[in-house]
Amino acid sequence: MSPHAPAPPIDPFDLARFEQAQQAVYAQALAELRAGRKRTHWMWFVLPQLRGLGASEMSRRYAIASLAEARAYLMHPVLGARLRECVAAICAHAGRGAAAVLGEVDAQ
Numbered sequence: 001m002s003p004h005a006p007a008p009p010i011d012p013f014d015l016a017r018f019e020q021a022q023q024a025v026y027a028q029a030l031a032e033l034r035a036g037r038k039r040t041h042w043m044w045f046v047l048p049q050l051r052g053l054g055a056s057e058m059s060r061r062y063a064i065a066s067l068a069e070a071r072a073y074l075m076h077p078v079l080g081a082r083l084r085e086c087v088a089a090i091c092a093h094a095g096r097g098a099a100a101v102l103g104e105v106d107a108q
Contacts, residue, residue, distance in 0.1 A: 013069040018062065018079055021045035026082060033089035036101055043106045047086060048073070 022029075022045055029042045044054075044062040051063035064070050074080045093101050 013065075013072050015073060015076055015079060018045050018048065018073070021062065022079075022082065030082075030086060030089060033086055033101065034092070036093045036096065038102050038106060043102070046082070047106075 022042075025040070025042045026046065028040060029038075029046045032038050032040065044056075044058040048062050048064050049059065051060070051065045054060065054063065064073060074083065090098070090101055
């Protein structure tokens with residue numbers, strides 16, 4: 001690295017793990033939410049949950065561990081925007097309930 005090269009961005013919560021996981025599936029996930037029915041497996045990293053709520057390896061890997069991490073996720077220019085976009089897509093189906101849109105397991 002040259003002395004004038006920019007320093008790599010600091011990512012204390014490894015939010016890059018979410019961006020990497022979403023890269024191949026985000027468009028599909030959003031399309032499913034807009035259509036009103038989640039059909040494939042992406043919940044862990046598109047709509048992450050708090051640490052301790054899930055027991056699977058995937059839920060542990062993509063769990064949000066703290067309020068600081070949640071804030072960083074929301075403030076992230078890509079992840080925060082995507083989360084808001086997904087929530088808006090879900091809210092468009094408010095009369096149907098979470099289980100109808102997300103499925104019984106993911107609506108818990």
